[in-house]
Amino acid sequence: MDKKKREHIRYRIYEILEVRAGIDHAARVYDVIYLMTIIINLTVSIMYTYESYRAEYGELLTAIENVTVALFCIDYILRLCTAKYMYPEAHGPGAVRKYVLSFTGIIDMLSFLPYYLPFFFPSGAVAFRMLRVMRVFRLFRINAYYDSLKLITDVLNSKRQQLFSSVFTILILMLASSLCMYSLEHEAQPEVFTNAFSGIWWSASTLLTVGYGDIYPITTLGKLFGIFITFLGVGMVAIPTGIISAGFVDQYSRIKRIAEYGQEADVHFIRIHLTARDPWVNKSIAQLHLPERVIVAVVQRNHRVLVPRGNLVLRQDDVMVLAAESFQDKEHIRLKEIILQKNNPWNGQRIRDLDISRHSVIVLVKRKERVLIPNGNLILREGDMVILYSEMRIANVTEIEI
Incomplete structure (x- = not known):
C-alpha cells in the first residue's frame, strides 16, 4: 500500500472518529456506538457495586466490561494515529503530544489504562481500581452532540477567572475563620478545636452549608462569630452562583443578537471549487485568515x-461555500455585464489597451466555466462575460445591482 493510500485511510478514520452532523453514515454509526459504549460501561460499573447483581451476573458484567474497555483502548489508539489531523498546526510528534496532554486525551487514557495496569503491577490494584472512576468524565464528550450542554462549558470557560477569584476568596475566608474559631474555642473545647486546622471542617460546613452540628461553638464570642460567619458565608457562596448566572444571561443574549442579526441582514453565499493551483489546498480553515465578516459555511x-471546523484540512477538488454579509451602500453601486459578441471591438485586445480607464473599471471576466482575474495583460475573447463598473453608457449591457 503506497503512502498516499495510507494517508487517505488515516484521514478517513479521523473523519469517522470526529462528531458529524452531516450525511456521513459511517461517522454517525460510530458516534452512536461510541455513546452506547460509554453508557453501557458506566451501567455495568454501577451494577457491579450491588452484591446481588455481582453474585448472579458477575461473569457477564465482567465480560461486558472487558469488551467496552477494549473499545476505549482501540478508540484511544486510533485518535493517536490521527492526531495530526486533529491538531494540524502541530506537526508529527507535537500533535500526538498535544492530544495526550489535553483534557480529553487524559480522560481517554484513564478510561482504559487503570483496567490493565493490575496485570503488570498487582500490588497497586486498589489504587488502579479507584482511577476507573475517571470513565465517568467520558460523558463530557456528549457536549459535542448537544449545543445546550456545550453552552455550560462555554459559560464556565468564559467566566473562569471570576470563578477562580471567588473560590480563592472563599478558601481564604475559611482559613481565617478557622484560625479565629480556634482562638475563641480552644480553651473551652480543647478536645474539639485541638489546633489551628481543626476548625477547617467547621468553617467549611458553616460557610458552604448550614452546618452539621458535630462541631459547634459553645462560648458567647464563638457563637457570635459563628453567626457572623454564617451570614458572610451566604453572601460568599452566592458570588459564584451570580457569576455563572450572569454568564448564562450573556450567552443567551449573544445567541439572541446573532439570531436577530441574521434575520435583519442578508447573507450571500459563493461557491469555490479548489484546484491544484489554489494556495488554500492542504491548509486548514484556521490558516486561511479570512476577513472578519467572511466564514466558511x-x-x-x-x-x-x-x-467546516478550524482544523479541517482542505484538499484538491473540494467545493467551499463562503458566506458574507450583503453589500450595504446608499449610493446603490451598479455593475454592468456585457457579453462580447463576434464584432465587438474589445475582442483580441488587452485590458490595459482599452480606452475605458478613466470612466470604467473591469471587475472580473468569466470565460466559459472559469473566472479570470482582470489584470492588464488579460486578452479578451469572443464570448467572454465582462463585468465592470462604468459611468459611461455602453450599448448592449445588462445592469447588475449589488
Whole structure:
C-alpha cells in the first residue's frame, strides 16, 4: 500500500472518529456506538457495586466490561494515529503530544489504562481500581452532540477567572475563620478545636452549608462569630452562583443578537471549487485568515458535506461555500455585464489597451466555466462575460445591482 493510500485511510478514520452532523453514515454509526459504549460501561460499573447483581451476573458484567474497555483502548489508539489531523498546526510528534496532554486525551487514557495496569503491577490494584472512576468524565464528550450542554462549558470557560477569584476568596475566608474559631474555642473545647486546622471542617460546613452540628461553638464570642460567619458565608457562596448566572444571561443574549442579526441582514453565499493551483489546498480553515465578516459555511468533498471546523484540512477538488454579509451602500453601486459578441471591438485586445480607464473599471471576466482575474495583460475573447463598473453608457449591457 503506497503512502498516499495510507494517508487517505488515516484521514478517513479521523473523519469517522470526529462528531458529524452531516450525511456521513459511517461517522454517525460510530458516534452512536461510541455513546452506547460509554453508557453501557458506566451501567455495568454501577451494577457491579450491588452484591446481588455481582453474585448472579458477575461473569457477564465482567465480560461486558472487558469488551467496552477494549473499545476505549482501540478508540484511544486510533485518535493517536490521527492526531495530526486533529491538531494540524502541530506537526508529527507535537500533535500526538498535544492530544495526550489535553483534557480529553487524559480522560481517554484513564478510561482504559487503570483496567490493565493490575496485570503488570498487582500490588497497586486498589489504587488502579479507584482511577476507573475517571470513565465517568467520558460523558463530557456528549457536549459535542448537544449545543445546550456545550453552552455550560462555554459559560464556565468564559467566566473562569471570576470563578477562580471567588473560590480563592472563599478558601481564604475559611482559613481565617478557622484560625479565629480556634482562638475563641480552644480553651473551652480543647478536645474539639485541638489546633489551628481543626476548625477547617467547621468553617467549611458553616460557610458552604448550614452546618452539621458535630462541631459547634459553645462560648458567647464563638457563637457570635459563628453567626457572623454564617451570614458572610451566604453572601460568599452566592458570588459564584451570580457569576455563572450572569454568564448564562450573556450567552443567551449573544445567541439572541446573532439570531436577530441574521434575520435583519442578508447573507450571500459563493461557491469555490479548489484546484491544484489554489494556495488554500492542504491548509486548514484556521490558516486561511479570512476577513472578519467572511466564514466558511460548508465544505463538500466527494459528495459528502463536512462541518467546516478550524482544523479541517482542505484538499484538491473540494467545493467551499463562503458566506458574507450583503453589500450595504446608499449610493446603490451598479455593475454592468456585457457579453462580447463576434464584432465587438474589445475582442483580441488587452485590458490595459482599452480606452475605458478613466470612466470604467473591469471587475472580473468569466470565460466559459472559469473566472479570470482582470489584470492588464488579460486578452479578451469572443464570448467572454465582462463585468465592470462604468459611468459611461455602453450599448448592449445588462445592469447588475449589488
